[in-house]
Amino acid sequence: xASTVIGAGITIEGEITTDEDVVVAGTVRGKLSAKEAITIxxxxxxxxxxxxxxxxxxxxxxxxxxxxERVDLQSGARVIGNVKAARVTIAxxxxxxxxxxxxx
Amino acid sequence: xxxxVTIIGRATRVRGRVTGAASLEIRxxxxxxxxxxxxxxxxxxxxxxxxxxGRKLVVRGAVKGDLIGEESxxxxxxxxxxxxxxxxxxAIAPGALVRGYVQTGQGGEQRAPAPRAQAVAAAPKPAxxxxxxxxxxxxxAAAPKPAxxxxAPTAQAAARRPPPPIVPALKKAKGQMAKKREH
Numbered sequence: 001x002a003s004t005v006i007g008a009g010i011t012i013e014g015e016i017t018t019d020e021d022v023v024v025a026g027t028v029r030g031k032l033s034a035k036e037a038i039t040i041x042x043x044x045x046x047x048x049x050x051x052x053x054x055x056x057x058x059x060x061x062x063x064x065x066x067x068x069e070r071v072d073l074q075s076g077a078r079v080i081g082n083v084k085a086a087r088v089t090i091a092x093x094x095x096x097x098x099x100x101x102x103x104x
Numbered sequence: 105x106x107x108x109v110t111i112i113g114r115a116t117r118v119r120g121r122v123t124g125a126a127s128l129e130i131r132x133x134x135x136x137x138x139x140x141x142x143x144x145x146x147x148x149x150x151x152x153x154x155x156x157x158g159r160k161l162v163v164r165g166a167v168k169g170d171l172i173g174e175e176s177x178x179x180x181x182x183x184x185x186x187x188x189x190x191x192x193x194x195a196i197a198p199g200a201l202v203r204g205y206v207q208t209g210q211g212g213e214q215r216a217p218a219p220r221a222q223a224v225a226a227a228p229k230p231a232x233x234x235x236x237x238x239x240x241x242x243x244x245a246a247a248p249k250p251a252x253x254x255x256a257p258t259a260q261a262a263a264r265r266p267p268p269p270i271v272p273a274l275k276k277a278k279g280q281m282a283k284k285r286e287h
Contacts, residue, residue, distance in 0.1 A: 003111070003113030003114065003115065003116070003131075004111055004112055004113035005109065005110055005111045006110055007109050007110035007111075007126050007127075008126065009124045009142075010110045010122065010123070010126050010128065010140065011121075011123045012120060012121070012122050012123075013123070014119045014120010015118070015119040015120055016117070016118050016119075016120075017116070017117045017119075018115055018116035018132070019115035019116075020113050020114070020115045021113075022116070026110065026124060026126070027124075030120055
């Protein structure tokens with residue numbers, strides 16, 4: 001269980017900084033940075049630059065993404081923005097528009 | 105996943121507005137306004153640097169800003185609040201620190217016996233409290249405090265009133281100065 005959860009029906013406009021895991025099921029606008037894993041669930045809307053240890057996206061994400069380890073775009077994800085991580089996977093059924101940078 | 109409850113974790117900092125219809129639990133730091141339709145719980149490790157608005161507010165941590173509850177505000181032991189507290193029901197437990205204006209009964213919804221019982225338990229003057237059930241604008245839990253609170257404004261008013269005596273004093277001084285100038 002993630003230590004920080006942005007539930008469905010909640011909107012955060014601003015900057016979220018954390019040293020722990022984050023699960024987003026609601027709406028985040030601004031900036032989201034976490035040291036650990038970030039999960040953007042199906043139904044979530046993130047309009048923010050995202051920096052994290054690893055990132056799993058199943059919802060809608062607009063913004064640039066940087067992850068220390070990996071980025072996984074799951075089926076059903078809608079991502080617009082540049083993705084930078086050592087490992088990037090895009091599942092069949094994920095929508096994506098942007099650059100991928102797997103440069104380490 | 106159980107993501108219908110929002111939790112701002114201990115190691116998390118939010119700078120900005122938090123809005124929505126759902127409930128919130130804050131264990132970390134929120135440096136922005138919170139306005140939600142659900143309940144808000146600010147845990148012992150939680151800190152909020154701005155106003156909080158919600159249905160039921162439970163505070164065990166620190167808040168610097170106004171607390172406005174549509175139903176109730178419970179300030180539990182260990183809570184620190186600097187700001188105004190407004191809700192139909194307000195309970196301030198022993199061990200809670202509050203600095204600000206407290207108003208209960210806003211909107212006049214005076215019902216729901218269960219939390220009321222809690223409020224009475226926390227209140228040193230339950231009789232006065234019950235007597236005012238039909239009426240509004242009574243601070244239930246901080247019964248001894250209102251006197252101090254009411255005293256404070258009068259003290260302030262008294263402090264505000266003195267200027268007139270000071271002005272003549274100044275005028276005297278000015279007059280003396282004028283006299284000095286004349287010499």
